[in-house]
Amino acid sequence: MSTERIRHAGLRNKIMTAEQAAEFIQNGMTLGITGFTGAGYPKALPTAIANKAKAEHAANRPFSVGVITGASTAPECDGMLAEAGAIHFRSPFQSDPTLRNNINAGNIHYQDMHLSHVEQQMRQGFYGKFDVAIIEASGITEDGKIIPAMGIGHANEVLKVADKIIIEVNTEQNAKLEGMHDIAFDIGVPPHRKPIPIVGTFDRIGSPYLECDLDKIVAIVLTHAGDRNSKFAEPDEMSKRIAEQIIDFFSHEVKAGRLPKNLLPLQSGVGNVANAVLAGLQDAPFDDLEGYTEVLQDGMLDLILSKKMKYASATALSFSPDALQRFNDNIDFLRDKIILRPMEYTNSPEVVRRLGVIGMNAMIEADIYGNVNSTHIMGTKMMNGIGGSGDFTRNGFFSMFVSPSVAKGGAISCIVPMVSHHDHTEHDVMFIITEQGMADLRGKSPRQRAELLINNCAHPDYRDMLRDYYDRANKAGGLHTPHLLMEALSWHQRFVETGDMRIK
DSSP: OOOTTBOOGGGGGGBOOHHHHGGGOOTTOEEEEOOSSSSSOOSSHHHHHHHHHHHHHHTTOOOOEEEEOSSOOOIIIIIHHHHTTOEEEEESOOOOHHHHHHHHTTSSEEOOOOGGGHHHHHHTTTTOOEEEEEEEEEEEOTTSOEEEOSBOTTHHHHHHHEEEEEEEEETTSOGGGTTOBOBOOOOOOTTSOOOOOOOSTTOOOSBSSBOOOGGGEEEEEEEOOOOOOOOOOOOOHHHHHHHHHHHHHHHHHHHTTSSOTTOSOEEEOSSHHHHHHHHHGGGSSOOSEEEEOSEEOHHHHHHHHTTSEEEEEESEEOOOHHHHHHHHHTHHHHTTTEEEOOHHHHTOHHHHHHHTOEEEEEOSEEETTSOEEOSEETTTEEOSOOTTHHHHHHHSSEEEEEOOSEEGGGTEESEESSOSSOSBOTTTOOEEEETTEEEEOTTOOHHHHHHHIIIIISOHHHHHHHHHHHHHHHHTSOOSSOOOTTTTTHHHHHHHHHSOSSOO
16 A cells, blocks of 8 residues: 555654554553444454454463543444454443444443543543554644544544554555644643633634654554445435424524524534435525534535535544535535534533534433433443433424334334433433424423423323323322332333333
8 A cells, every 4th residue: 555645754664563462452451442333443453352362362361451432433343342252341432233232242341421521531541541542544744743633533632541552554544634624732730721712613622633743653554445334224214304403493483583694613423314414405495504512424414515514623524425425526625615623622512612512412212301311221231321312302492303103113103201311311401302392491391391391292192191191190299209119110110121111
């Protein structure tokens, strides 16, 4: 592979194979690995580490590492390492099935946490010592500055705290990514932490490059491989109905004077429903939109290409194959429309609150009082993690959660008496939207919320059951937040035992 992406002549002496670089990884180490929702993760070294782990295990020698990423990576990173039994601890967000199964089987310790907290906790030593940073780059400049790839995540911090650094330079990434990034200064630690001076979505406050102590770089691995570019499903009727309700609501809020005509900066979680909501904005009566989000996906890219959205800030670009082609074909136009930052800035509560970001995220379930579970299946099994949804929910101007009203062919109601795991409390959740309708929870007491959620959001198959539970809870006393504690989680228990929440 060509070495021309490594413009620093001295660093070319550090080029080696992934297998050679894997020898720097020893049992018990803690690794900081870049990657954020399928973008910016190393492509070759995880496989080499996994193969080393298998060889060590075959020789009856222990081998496992702790892994702290920005967010999810891909099967050739998280999946490969988990399958090899090479991970004993993982944080903060994941989405790989093999890794998830090992977490839920108790084989891997997993800490789920708000993404805005990760870099601070790394900086202050909460994870202990970082032995090796493994980062993906699209190139290295003449003076040794690192050109990030499609995802930054926590790369800025992991380069500072790790003892050794291994860089994968990926020549598959578009060379014109150079200049799209905004790597800001070190904000410090309390009580002398500096403010983040972002007062507009597209404010540039730093440098286009990552920097590190060049003496810490022990290996450079050349790769030529694409990111995890998953195809999105075409918006179905359920997704379209959710999108229509959100757009109608935005129009109402503009008329009421609570939103400007170009709305406020938009944040959107990952997945098909979130992408459908953004796609629905193409024909909506709003122009000059702005995005301030973690992951920029197909829907937001197309809003920029159609000039409905002026610009967007994110920490990663995660596209379907078709959208990636559109991105590369139009990168000259997009270079001054998209800015990529460390996740400590994209997810900063301070900045989210200042800009008045509208947060739109997916949920697994909500209860009749507006508490939301976005991470656990039946209270015990981790799905993916909270990611940045809490950062935007707690601090956004509007906080919205979307979901189909039922799952598993109707066997699971996504509106339940009590959530089986709390991620976002009723104090932070303003709107819940299913294909059945929207519940505007602003300025409502718990009992008023229950009426709205049962009548507007629950599936018809479950409304009578929810109404029966709520009515009996009201009669039992405790009329601020009525509950029957012996029954509050019985729906989940019934599903675990019978495979269906409905009473047959």
